[in-house]
Amino acid sequence: MVPVIALVGRPNVGKSTLFNRLTKSRDALVAEIAGLTRDRKYGEGKVGDHPFIVIDTGGISGQEEGIDSAMAGQSFQAIQEADIVFFLVDVGAGITAGDRMIADHLRRNGKAAYLIANKIDGKNPDIVLGEFFELGMGEPLPIAAAHNRGISALIDYVMDELIEEEKVEQEETGYYYEEGEEEVHHEELDIKGIKIAVVGRPNVGKSTLVNRFLGEERVVVYDEAGTTRDSIYIPYERHGQEYTLIDTAGVRRRKNISEAAEKFSIIKTLQAIQDCNVCILVLDARTGIVEQDLHMLSFVLNSGRALVIAINKWDGMDADDKQRVKDEIDRRFDFLTFADMHFISALHGTGVGHLYESVDQAYESAMAKWQTNMLTRILEDAVAGHQPPILRGRRPKLRYAHQGGSNPPRIIVHGTMVNELPEDYRRYLANTFRRVLNISGTPIRFEFRQGDNPFSEKKKEVRHSSKRRAQAVERTDNKRRIKRDKARKQLKKSYRKPGG
Numbered sequence: 273m274v275p276v277i278a279l280v281g282r283p284n285v286g287k288s289t290l291f292n293r294l295t296k297s298r299d300a301l302v303a304e305i306a307g308l309t310r311d312r313k314y315g316e317g318k319v320g321d322h323p324f325i326v327i328d329t330g331g332i333s334g335q336e337e338g339i340d341s342a343m344a345g346q347s348f349q350a351i352q353e354a355d356i357v358f359f360l361v362d363v364g365a366g367i368t369a370g371d372r373m374i375a376d377h378l379r380r381n382g383k384a385a386y387l388i389a390n391k392i393d394g395k396n397p398d399i400v401l402g403e404f405f406e407l408g409m410g411e412p413l414p415i416a417a418a419h420n421r422g423i424s425a426l427i428d429y430v431m432d433e434l435i436e437e438e439k440v441e442q443e444e445t446g447y448y449y450e451e452g453e454e455e456v457h458h459e460e461l462d463i464k465g466i467k468i469a470v471v472g473r474p475n476v477g478k479s480t481l482v483n484r485f486l487g488e489e490r491v492v493v494y495d496e497a498g499t500t501r502d503s504i505y506i507p508y509e510r511h512g513q514e515y516t517l518i519d520t521a522g523v524r525r526r527k528n529i530s531e532a533a534e535k536f537s538i539i540k541t542l543q544a545i546q547d548c549n550v551c552i553l554v555l556d557a558r559t560g561i562v563e564q565d566l567h568m569l570s571f572v573l574n575s576g577r578a579l580v581i582a583i584n585k586w587d588g589m590d591a592d593d594k595q596r597v598k599d600e601i602d603r604r605f606d607f608l609t610f611a612d613m614h615f616i617s618a619l620h621g622t623g624v625g626h627l628y629e630s631v632d633q634a635y636e637s638a639m640a641k642w643q644t645n646m647l648t649r650i651l652e653d654a655v656a657g658h659q660p661p662i663l664r665g666r667r668p669k670l671r672y673a674h675q676g677g678s679n680p681p682r683i684i685v686h687g688t689m690v691n692e693l694p695e696d697y698r699r700y701l702a703n704t705f706r707r708v709l710n711i712s713g714t715p716i717r718f719e720f721r722q723g724d725n726p727f728s729e730k731k732k733e734v735r736h737s738s739k740r741r742a743q744a745v746e747r748t749d750n751k752r753r754i755k756r757d758k759a760r761k762q763l764k765k766s767y768r769k770p771g772g
Contacts, residue, residue, distance in 0.1 A: 275434055276325045278354035280347055282370040283331025285360045286390040289417040291315060291328040294427065313504055319431045327354060332374055351378070356430065357385040359409060363400045364391050367407065375407040386430060387412045393419050465507070465514025466635045469548035471541060471572070473564050476556040477584040481618035482506070482519040510628070518544045545571065549679060550578040550634050550713070552627065557583045557597050557615070561604050569608075576680035578634035578714035579611040580627060587617035610706065612713060634713025638679045642709065647673040647683060654704040663692050682717040690720035 277294075279287040295315035313328040329347035351357055357378060361371055378385045387409035389401055393416035404412045413429070415422035470478045486508060504519040520541040545551055551572045555565055572579055583597065594615075601613065612630035616623035651673040660668040668689035676682040683705060702716050 275355045276327065276353060277356045277358055277430075278327040278329060278350040279358050279360060280329055280332065280351060280374060281360035282362070282368060282374070285331070285362045285365075286417045287331070287360055288328055290358070290360065290388070290390070290415070290423070291326055293417055293420055293423045294324075294326045317427070319427055322431055322434075324431070332370060348377070351381065351383060355384065356434075357383050358388050359385050360388045360390050361404060361407075361412070362391055363389045363395060363404075363414075367403055371407060375409055379408065385409060386426075388426065389414045390417055392416050393421060465509075465516055466550060466631065467516045467518060467548040468550050468552060468631055469518040469520060469544045469577075470552045470554060471520050471545060471568060472554035473556070473562070473568070476554045477618045478554050479519055481552070481554060481582065481584065481616075481624065482517050484618050484621050484624050485517055513632070518548055520544050542571065545575050545577060548577060549638060550580060550631050552580050552582050552631070554618075555581065555583045557585045557589060557594075560597060561600055566604070573715060576715055576717060578638040578680070579608075580630045580634060580713060581605075581608070581611055581613045582618075582627060583613065583615045584618050586615040587620055587622055610712060610715065630713060637711045638681065638714040640678070640681060640709070640711070642675050644672070644674040647675065647705075650705055650708050651685060651701075653708075654701055657704075658697075658700060660693060660697055663689060668693055676719060677717075680715050680717050681711065682719060684719045684721060686721050688722060690722050693720065 279291055281287055291313070294317045296317065297315060315326045315328070317324050317326055327350045329350045332347050359374060359378060361367070387404060387407060389397075389404060389412040392400070392414040397414045401412045401414060413422070413426055415426055417423065470482055472478055482504075486506065506517045506519070508515055508517065553565070553569060553572060555561060569579075583601070586594070589597075605611075605613075612634070614623050614627055614630065616627070618624060651670055655670050660670065666689065668687060670685055670687040670690065673683055673685045676684040685701070698718060698720075702718055705711070706716060
């Protein structure tokens, strides 16, 4: 089966940099900031025909308090899940109390661990590696993750040992993998199914909702804005349906963003919205709808993603406050007629299960396929019920419609003068298609294409031939005029008087 490798160590020793090198991606945030990574982040790598899973974790210092304690809990849980542990140390900083604590924990749990000495660039390995033998983790393996030095040798060395162990296990148990079986296990770990991005302002309960969906403390939850800094992709299955949850960082107003790490977190959030199928926009019922909620909603709609709105922290509110929130939603979200809204409590699980019904319906609508003849019949019925207005003395003609894409559904209408159709008639068409096709939870994109005049080239040919004919007539007239003038001259000569 596919081995799982966990990257552990103190804060800022290069775990996320090594994660990006092993997965050949830029999925993990990297910055010169201690404690940037807070949740477990999973990625896939491959050496030859041998895949592996990598888990990036937050730093462990041994003196965690508050949110750092929750981060350390995520790291220790990753150690339990992993088959192999890459224990990273910083050769520039030397051995610290945190390094000793992590080494003791790995020995007590009996985990297969490799001591990785990072940031070896510019240093003599024979001199700087000697002190790390004190940790009792075997010979340190030197690398420079930031400069991609020693990474290939490291993973080749580890994978060679794993392959040898697998062969020994096969000989002892008598069981051998069938051809392609390892690939099947690998595919099961791919991100697939319905991708759901949980987005919203900081501290509205996004991570709490993700943990409630999964039924475990998968991501760090803490009563502090900005706890989540990276976009965490979490594949899972529910009732036979595959999902991938994306927990994202909260997006604040631009003027409140000061840290560079938070700016990159926001970029990751916006990328997650582009990458998902359905967005769950989480709002805080206690604070009501603020301008930043509308900005986030605008980005989701402009991205064309399916949308479900979850109003969180609904528990404990009195009837007057609940009615005030509902009135505000009706007033400010009156244009969101296609999106389902749910009043939930992520902390207690109230109403969370009903979100799946809306997510499934929104995904089905966003990915639906329709035949051209069906869309054309709907277009014809819509035009018969309400014809386009007359423009400049002519009425636009809508000839046929076909589907141009999914997520969001894109319908292309062909005809004449369609680029001049007024906005209210376009909305009428969109509402008609949405009602007939039973589309819910996703916006529809309409594209109007105006066909070229099929007789335009013939007209050019006609004009060209007419010009040639006119020129021929003119030449004939000139010849006749010359001949007539010549005959007149001859006639005058014949009537000339004798002796004149």
